[in-house]
Amino acid sequence: MSNEAQKAVNLFLDYMRGEKWASSHTVANYSRDLARLQKFCAERDLKCWRLIRNTDVRQFVAFRHKSGIGANSIRRELAAIRSFFRFLLKKQLVDQNPAQGVQAPKVSKKLPKTLDVDQVAGMLNVKPDSVLEIRDLAMFELFYSSGLRLSELVMLENVDLSLSEGFLRVRYGKGGKQRQVPVGSKAIKAIQQWLACRPECESPALFVSARGVRLGQRSVQLRLEKWCRKNGLAEHIHPHMLRHSFASHLLESSQDIRAVQELLGHADVSTTQIYTHLDFQHLANVYDKAHPRAKRSKAEQ
Missing domain, CATH: 1.10.150 (DNA polymerase; domain 1)
Known part of the structure; x- marks a missing residue:
């Protein structure tokens, strides 16, 4: 062209x-x-x-x-x-939008993978044995506590925290949107422990490397993989799985889809509605296990 x-x-x-x-x-x-x-x-x-x-x-x-x-x-x-x-x-550089009305092939919706509450506890109830692991635990607690995206977590800065009030500010959400999210007590404690030993450096980033440089997204993914291997977690866990688990567990307990939408920073509630399918799947599993007329014999299976 x-x-x-x-x-x-x-x-x-x-x-x-x-x-x-x-x-x-x-x-x-x-x-x-x-x-x-x-x-x-x-x-x-x-x-x-x-x-x-x-x-x-x-x-x-x-x-x-x-x-x-x-x-x-x-x-x-x-x-x-x-x-x-x-x-x-x-900009008046064209006279029409030729992509308007063009449809992509249909996507088969896959439910996001989540961890159950016991799996999350098994992952996070581990005592760190180094400064870097103290930092890692603070990151993982924050993913699950506040439902952050990976990109949002690495862009957090110290000034975004208000631990005394129990919330933080996400300034670099999807589409440049800002929001405030609560921070749970376990995550607050983990962050405080990290701040107490965080290397002194010029970077304003909350999570930095041993050299005082802001962590990148890939570094966080690799640290999570290492954490899971060390602690004998068989399932492949990625940062977004903790965000999915946050949303699923919160919706399961509260049934307040609008609140979960706000906390996740979804522009459209239809994006959040996938977690209602997860919730129904959980209920269906409970039903299959508990209802006397729902149980199938091995021959039927």
């Missing part, structure tokens, strides 16, 4: 960073998604964005699907393309 087409992409990415406060991860994804669309269009001699029509976007989706790309990935790419063309419309 032309240099002008690339300039439009760069302008959009700058807009996402500067005005929409999109994370570097989101911007990188958008950049890759639009690069794929550019390559597809260039191969069809579509040199500028004004030439793209609804049929072209549909063909792009079909091409990606035939290439074996999963429905979730295509859905994300379409969302990026729609956002891009909405931006171009506002």
